Amino acid sequence: MQIAIAGAGLAGVFAAQTLAAAGHEPFLIDKGRSAGGRMATRRIGQGRADHGAQFFTVRTEIFQKEVDRWLERGQVKKWFGDDHPRYMAPDGMNTLVKQMASAFDLHLEEKIVRMEAEADSILLAADSGSIFPADAGIVTFPPPQTAELMHRSAIPGTKETVKTLEMLTFRPAIVGLVTLKQPAEAGSHGMLDRDLPEGIEKIIAADQKGLTSEPILSVYMTADWSRRYLDEPDEKAAEALNNSLAEWKQLEVKDLQVKRWRYSEAEQTHAGAWLQAESLPLYFAGDAFLHRDDASGRTRVESAVLSGIAAAEALIKQHG
Ligand SMILES: Cc1cc2nc3c(=O)[nH]c(=O)nc-3n(C[C@H](O)[C@H](O)[C@H](O)COP(=O)(O)OP(=O)(O)OC[C@H]3O[C@@H](n4cnc5c(N)ncnc54)[C@H](O)[C@@H]3O)c2cc1C
Structure with missing residues (x-):
């Protein structure tokens, strides 16, 4: 299946990785000039600094496996702390996402402004005039932005989904x-x-x-x-x-x-790692979607990763 992933932050790239491993063809779309989202690093003069997430902690086995791969390749290292050590990226947090996104078809500077969804297809329209048709899609924007997009798109039968998204402040x-x-x-x-x-x-x-x-x-x-x-x-x-x-x-x-x-x-998170737009092949993910048993109750790097993976797995289970 061709699967459009809107938002090339952590949730987006981990969803793409999960879908590709299952034999699907994911592609990423982001309004930014590079992938990364809130994993943001800026070059300043000869230097650089993170200005979104500074570090992350690990509380689940799923994420630990991914982190071990990053550690092996020297892309992350322990910063400080013993119980739940804080990990940092020596080249900047942004490089973690950019490197993963580079494995996929990536459409940058494309702001999605409208969506259509039917039983077996979706369509995303960008403000540049680009149109992205796909068999299914996962939207990973911060939910207030997704809710706005859903309002504009007025997809029949999705009122309850929009209400749920609107609650995530x-x-x-x-x-x-x-x-x-x-x-x-x-x-x-x-x-x-x-x-x-x-x-x-x-x-x-x-x-x-x-x-x-x-x-x-x-x-x-x-x-x-x-x-x-x-x-x-x-x-x-x-x-x-x-x-x-x-x-x-x-x-x-x-x-x-x-x-x-x-x-x-997120001030208000969603109890559940993803959300589906009724029975349509359209899913929502991101750091505000927490596993029911997520003890931290907070949006963070790990919650974004787990949500991206879980949304992709749910999509695979239901649509092939
Ligand atoms: C200031 C700050 C500090 C933080 N500190 C930490 C920390 O120390 N530790 C920690 O664990 N977490 C921290 N976080 C949280 C962490 O960065 C996020 O939880 C995580 O990066 C979110 O990933 P995501 O994929 O869910 O969302 P995002 O990274 O926000 O990705 C969403 C993507 O969607 C794109 N997008 C949005 N609207 C559109 C549109 N209409 N069309 C196309 N693309 C669109 C955006 O450009 C973005 O790339 C911090 C966040 C911030 C902002």
Whole structure:
């Protein structure tokens, strides 16, 4: 079967890998300039820094198997922590997804704006005018964006599905990428998440983490702070972020870039690793879709991976 996977983040690439292993022909579509989604790494000058997920932990055997493969190839390494160690990607979190996506037919800079679905086929339409027909599909956008798309598409018989998607709300996050003139230490491992000024959730020193030789901080602002500045101009958000940062330490800032995530982490998750649009060959997956027995109750790298795999397996079981 030709299977369209909308969204080339973690859930998308793991769904593609699962479908390909079962003999299907998945292809990926993403609105971004590269695959990765919230596994995001930015090049800044001679350096680079993660500005989405910084690390991940492993709580299931399924994910541990995948992580072991990454470890063997040197794509990830243990960062710190004993009980549930935190793993990081020395070349940036983004490379993990990009490398997996490169095995598939990947359509970038294609924003899906409308879908059609029938008993044995689907069709995705992008704002560029491109049309992607397929036998089945998995959509892995953050659910608020999927709900919007479903509204626009008005696929008959999917009212209940849309209602479920609408219940999955997300919080925003603003992240500052701050290049310094001199390195600044953030805790003993390069990550600090306590005793910080109001508004700052955590600070990661990309150089201390081993990603770059240039001193760059990724400064994660709290959800409340981020909500306040989400629709403000870049200069205003950057100035406020810089003021908060100055309360932490005296720093000589060379450059400050602001990255906004309107949908960073789910406030309301779905109990179940995937969702199907009634009996249509159209599935929804992503980090907000949690296994019923997921003890953490939180969206994260692992939940995205498990959801992508589970949605693909459900599709294979029901449609061949
Ligand atoms: C600031 C931040 C910090 C985080 N920190 C951590 C952490 O430290 N540890 C951890 O485990 N997790 C962390 N996470 C969460 C983790 O990054 C996510 O759980 C995971 O990457 C989500 O993967 P996904 O595939 O479900 O979604 P995404 O990565 O969001 O992928 C969805 C894809 O869909 C695409 N898309 C959306 N709309 C359209 C459209 N209309 N047409 C085409 N394409 C579209 C997007 O471009 C994107 O590539 C963090 C997230 C953020 C934002």
